[in-house]
Amino acid sequence: MLSQIANIALRAHGWIRIGGLIGFLSAVMPATALELYVSTSGSDADPGTIDRPYRTISKAAAAARPGTDIFVRGGRYDGVVRIYNDGSASKPIRLQPYQREKVVIDGATTKTDTDLVLISANHVIFRNFEVVNATRTGICAWGTHGVHIVNNTIQGSVRGAIWVGHSAAGKSSQNLVEGNVARANAIINSSRTRMKGWPVTIAVAVSDHTVVRNNIVYQNFGEGIGVLSSRGVTIQSNRVFDNYSVMIYLDNAPATVVKNNVVYSSGDARYFRQGRPANGVLVANEFTAIQLPSKGIRIESNKLIGVGDVSYGSYERGGGLRQSVIRDNIVVVAVEGPVKIQ
Secondary structure, three states, X not given: OHHHHHHHHHHHOOEEEEOOEEEEHHHHOOOOXXXXXXXXXXXXXXXXOOOOOEOOHHHHHHHOOOOOEEEEOOEEEXXXXXXXXXOOOOOOEEEEEHHHOOEEEEOOOOOOOOOOEEEOOOOEEEEOOEEEOOOOOOEEEEOOEOOEEEOOEXXXXXXXXXXXXXXXXXXXXXXXXXOOEEEOOOHHHOOOXXXXXXXXXXXXXXXXXXXXXXXXXXXXXXXXXXXXXXXXOXXXXXXXXXXXXXXXXXXXXXXXXXXXXXXXXXXXXXXXXXXXXXXXEEEEOOOOOOOOOEXXXXXXXXXEEOOOXXXXXXXXXXXXXXXXXXXXXXXXXXXXXXXXXX
């Protein structure tokens, strides 16, 4: 009994008894896979405990298994973050700052045309980070299922802020983009001289049944929220304003629901195209690798202020809008003076 009590006491203080030897626990085994830590003062040669944290978020993600919580201490982390170990539906891998400390992931030193946070794993939750200065996309979820990108701030990306999808059907689905703030992205088009090919700030591309909700998307030099070659996407309760060309764009996006969004122009001409604010909600069928008809779409209960009505673009492949519902939207066609919505 005394031996058992002694062993319990040793473990409580981080020590372990092996045979007749006593040693420090973290010296003989890594941190539990259920809790890993990262710090700017850490080392990737350490075990990832709170006292001996990893140096990089990528190292912690590589050590994670289903159910792991990765806590990142406050500070600025330069360079690419790669997340490629799967969680599970019941035990996702979660990455977040430690106790609300401010964590900035900065891509200023990365190579040109590099995604800054690359998630290629299923059932991962990535939340509460600041992602800045990506030389391509801020956060990219490639070929994922059940990934949640939540409550992040993304700005200064050369291309889009968040991109979710794949190049082939069936490789990406049921992801969530929620509560993020995306501002001052798509700077590749900041001169507004590109004739086409400007980025989408939050893009769902070949990712079925993905949800984009409660985000604030504004002052970007690309489109606001866009869906491409995806089925059953939900775009709900977002605030989208002062973006270039189109605020919400559905391109080959059957069965998509656009609901309860507030979409407007503040009158800031920096984000006008051809002398006018971006279209509010636009549906189209462009020529693309995965052609899907524009049908079964529901656009309802949105507020559109100074950005025109819901419209269909019959350019490129065209084909018309079929078996769809557009109703209960509030449309203010013209406004006098700047628009401010709290």
